[in-house]
Amino acid sequence: MIRKFAAGSAFLALGILLFAASAYAGEVAQGKCLSYSKGGTLVIEEYDTNFTPEMKYGHPTSIESSFDVSKAKIGIIPEEGDILRIAYSVVDSNKKATKVMNVSKQDLRKK
Protein backbone atom coordinates (compact mmCIF):
# COMPACT_ATOMS: atom_id res chain seq x y z
CA MET A 1 0.00 0.00 0.00
CA ILE A 2 2.78 2.42 0.97
CA ARG A 3 4.74 1.38 -2.14
CA LYS A 4 1.72 2.12 -4.37
CA PHE A 5 1.25 5.49 -2.70
CA ALA A 6 4.93 6.36 -3.16
CA ALA A 7 4.90 5.30 -6.81
CA GLY A 8 1.69 7.25 -7.44
CA SER A 9 3.12 10.35 -5.77
CA ALA A 10 6.32 10.06 -7.80
CA PHE A 11 4.37 9.76 -11.07
CA LEU A 12 2.15 12.70 -10.08
CA ALA A 13 5.17 14.86 -9.24
CA LEU A 14 6.85 13.90 -12.52
CA GLY A 15 3.66 14.66 -14.46
CA ILE A 16 3.30 18.08 -12.84
CA LEU A 17 6.98 18.81 -13.51
CA LEU A 18 6.76 17.79 -17.16
CA PHE A 19 3.49 19.48 -18.04
CA ALA A 20 4.17 22.69 -16.14
CA ALA A 21 6.73 23.51 -18.83
CA SER A 22 4.23 25.26 -21.08
CA ALA A 23 4.97 28.40 -19.06
CA TYR A 24 8.50 28.39 -20.43
CA ALA A 25 7.41 28.99 -24.04
CA GLY A 26 9.75 31.47 -25.68
CA GLU A 27 10.24 33.03 -29.06
CA VAL A 28 12.89 32.75 -31.75
CA ALA A 29 14.21 35.42 -34.09
CA GLN A 30 16.69 35.08 -36.93
CA GLY A 31 18.49 37.77 -38.85
CA LYS A 32 21.66 39.62 -39.72
CA CYS A 33 23.80 41.00 -36.92
CA LEU A 34 24.00 44.81 -37.04
CA SER A 35 25.83 45.38 -33.78
CA TYR A 36 26.93 43.44 -30.73
CA SER A 37 28.39 44.53 -27.45
CA LYS A 38 29.63 41.82 -25.13
CA GLY A 39 27.32 41.43 -22.14
CA GLY A 40 25.10 44.25 -23.41
CA THR A 41 22.86 44.54 -26.42
CA LEU A 42 22.61 42.70 -29.70
CA VAL A 43 20.84 44.30 -32.66
CA ILE A 44 19.72 42.31 -35.69
CA GLU A 45 17.75 42.90 -38.84
CA GLU A 46 15.11 40.20 -38.76
CA TYR A 47 14.66 37.73 -41.59
CA ASP A 48 11.42 35.99 -42.45
CA THR A 49 10.80 32.25 -42.91
CA ASN A 50 10.50 32.39 -46.69
CA PHE A 51 13.53 30.21 -47.43
CA THR A 52 14.74 29.92 -51.03
CA PRO A 53 17.90 28.37 -52.53
CA GLU A 54 19.31 31.89 -53.06
CA MET A 55 18.24 33.20 -49.65
CA LYS A 56 18.57 30.11 -47.49
CA TYR A 57 18.27 32.05 -44.22
CA GLY A 58 15.11 33.91 -45.31
CA HIS A 59 14.52 37.38 -46.71
CA PRO A 60 15.29 40.64 -44.87
CA THR A 61 12.23 42.29 -43.34
CA SER A 62 13.84 45.66 -42.50
CA ILE A 63 12.70 45.17 -38.90
CA GLU A 64 15.45 45.95 -36.42
CA SER A 65 15.25 44.20 -33.06
CA SER A 66 17.51 44.59 -30.07
CA PHE A 67 18.06 41.94 -27.43
CA ASP A 68 19.50 42.00 -23.95
CA VAL A 69 22.27 39.39 -24.09
CA SER A 70 23.72 39.98 -20.62
CA LYS A 71 22.59 36.54 -19.44
CA ALA A 72 22.53 34.77 -22.78
CA LYS A 73 24.51 31.68 -23.69
CA ILE A 74 26.53 32.70 -26.73
CA GLY A 75 28.51 30.30 -28.90
CA ILE A 76 30.71 31.68 -31.67
CA ILE A 77 31.08 35.41 -31.02
CA PRO A 78 28.74 37.36 -33.35
CA GLU A 79 30.23 39.86 -35.76
CA GLU A 80 28.49 42.34 -38.02
CA GLY A 81 26.98 40.58 -41.01
CA ASP A 82 26.68 37.16 -39.33
CA ILE A 83 23.32 35.42 -39.47
CA LEU A 84 22.15 34.78 -35.91
CA ARG A 85 19.30 32.81 -34.43
CA ILE A 86 18.21 34.01 -31.02
CA ALA A 87 15.98 32.30 -28.46
CA TYR A 88 14.43 34.94 -26.23
CA SER A 89 11.58 35.73 -23.90
CA VAL A 90 9.81 39.04 -23.49
CA VAL A 91 10.09 40.46 -19.97
CA ASP A 92 8.49 43.88 -19.34
CA SER A 93 8.55 44.66 -23.10
CA ASN A 94 12.31 43.90 -23.18
CA LYS A 95 13.58 41.01 -25.24
CA LYS A 96 15.90 38.96 -23.06
CA ALA A 97 17.96 36.47 -25.06
CA THR A 98 18.64 33.07 -23.52
CA LYS A 99 20.68 31.52 -26.35
CA VAL A 100 22.41 32.98 -29.40
CA MET A 101 23.37 30.68 -32.27
CA ASN A 102 25.75 31.90 -34.96
CA VAL A 103 23.99 30.23 -37.89
CA SER A 104 26.29 31.34 -40.70
CA LYS A 105 29.45 30.16 -38.89
CA GLN A 106 28.12 26.79 -37.75
CA ASP A 107 25.75 25.86 -40.53
CA LEU A 108 24.63 22.32 -39.73
CA ARG A 109 23.30 21.81 -43.25
CA LYS A 110 26.83 21.80 -44.69
CA LYS A 111 27.57 18.50 -42.94
Next chain:
Amino acid sequence: MKNIRRAIPILMAMLLLPALAHAAGGGGASELVVVADTRVLTVGYMRYFADLYNNNVVLFAVWATVLTAIYGAFLGFLMDFFMSRTGLDLSKRKIIEH
Protein backbone atom coordinates in the same frame (compact mmCIF):
# COMPACT_ATOMS: atom_id res chain seq x y z
CA MET B 1 49.41 -4.72 -7.53
CA LYS B 2 52.40 -4.37 -9.85
CA ASN B 3 50.08 -3.93 -12.82
CA ILE B 4 48.18 -1.17 -11.05
CA ARG B 5 51.43 0.65 -10.28
CA ARG B 6 52.43 0.40 -13.94
CA ALA B 7 49.04 1.66 -15.08
CA ILE B 8 49.05 4.78 -12.90
CA PRO B 9 51.53 6.81 -15.05
CA ILE B 10 49.60 5.85 -18.20
CA LEU B 11 46.31 6.93 -16.64
CA MET B 12 47.86 10.18 -15.42
CA ALA B 13 49.23 10.88 -18.91
CA MET B 14 45.82 10.23 -20.46
CA LEU B 15 44.17 12.60 -17.99
CA LEU B 16 46.78 15.33 -18.46
CA LEU B 17 47.00 15.08 -22.25
CA PRO B 18 44.03 17.42 -22.97
CA ALA B 19 45.45 20.02 -20.57
CA LEU B 20 48.86 19.78 -22.27
CA ALA B 21 47.28 20.15 -25.71
CA HIS B 22 45.38 23.20 -24.49
CA ALA B 23 48.56 24.71 -23.03
CA ALA B 24 50.36 24.09 -26.33
CA GLY B 25 47.97 26.36 -28.14
CA GLY B 26 45.17 23.99 -28.97
CA GLY B 27 42.56 26.00 -27.08
CA GLY B 28 40.34 28.84 -28.23
CA ALA B 29 37.48 26.76 -29.58
CA SER B 30 34.20 28.30 -28.61
CA GLU B 31 31.15 26.42 -27.43
CA LEU B 32 28.60 25.47 -30.05
CA VAL B 33 25.17 26.78 -29.16
CA VAL B 34 22.21 25.43 -31.11
CA VAL B 35 18.82 27.14 -31.20
CA ALA B 36 15.86 25.26 -32.66
CA ASP B 37 13.92 27.37 -35.15
CA THR B 38 10.42 27.29 -33.65
CA ARG B 39 9.10 29.83 -36.18
CA VAL B 40 8.59 27.08 -38.74
CA LEU B 41 7.03 24.56 -36.35
CA THR B 42 3.25 24.30 -36.36
CA VAL B 43 2.70 20.89 -34.77
CA GLY B 44 2.01 21.34 -31.06
CA TYR B 45 4.25 18.72 -29.50
CA MET B 46 7.15 19.54 -31.83
CA ARG B 47 6.87 23.19 -30.84
CA TYR B 48 6.69 22.20 -27.18
CA PHE B 49 9.89 20.14 -27.30
CA ALA B 50 11.72 22.74 -29.41
CA ASP B 51 10.72 25.46 -26.92
CA LEU B 52 11.94 23.30 -24.07
CA TYR B 53 15.26 22.70 -25.86
CA ASN B 54 15.72 26.44 -26.30
CA ASN B 55 14.60 27.65 -22.90
CA ASN B 56 14.73 24.85 -20.34
CA VAL B 57 17.30 22.24 -21.17
CA VAL B 58 17.01 20.55 -17.74
CA LEU B 59 13.35 19.74 -18.29
CA PHE B 60 14.21 18.67 -21.83
CA ALA B 61 16.70 16.19 -20.33
CA VAL B 62 14.02 14.91 -17.90
CA TRP B 63 11.66 14.37 -20.83
CA ALA B 64 14.41 12.56 -22.76
CA THR B 65 15.01 10.25 -19.77
CA VAL B 66 11.31 9.53 -19.28
CA LEU B 67 10.69 8.88 -22.99
CA THR B 68 13.75 6.63 -23.19
CA ALA B 69 12.46 4.59 -20.23
CA ILE B 70 9.00 4.32 -21.82
CA TYR B 71 10.51 3.27 -25.14
CA GLY B 72 12.69 0.66 -23.41
CA ALA B 73 9.68 -0.75 -21.57
CA PHE B 74 7.69 -0.84 -24.82
CA LEU B 75 10.45 -2.77 -26.61
CA GLY B 76 10.78 -5.16 -23.65
CA PHE B 77 7.06 -5.96 -23.55
CA LEU B 78 6.97 -6.28 -27.34
CA MET B 79 9.82 -8.79 -27.32
CA ASP B 80 8.16 -10.70 -24.45
CA PHE B 81 5.02 -10.91 -26.56
CA PHE B 82 6.88 -12.24 -29.60
CA MET B 83 8.90 -14.71 -27.55
CA SER B 84 5.75 -16.08 -25.94
CA ARG B 85 4.23 -16.50 -29.43
CA THR B 86 7.20 -18.65 -30.47
CA GLY B 87 6.49 -21.04 -27.60
CA LEU B 88 9.51 -20.13 -25.49
CA ASP B 89 8.58 -19.62 -21.85
CA LEU B 90 11.24 -17.35 -20.42
CA SER B 91 9.35 -16.74 -17.18
CA LYS B 92 10.60 -20.04 -15.68
CA ARG B 93 14.24 -20.68 -14.91
CA LYS B 94 13.94 -24.47 -14.77
CA ILE B 95 16.69 -26.12 -16.82
CA ILE B 96 15.87 -29.51 -18.25
CA GLU B 97 18.85 -31.55 -19.39
CA HIS B 98 18.43 -34.65 -21.47
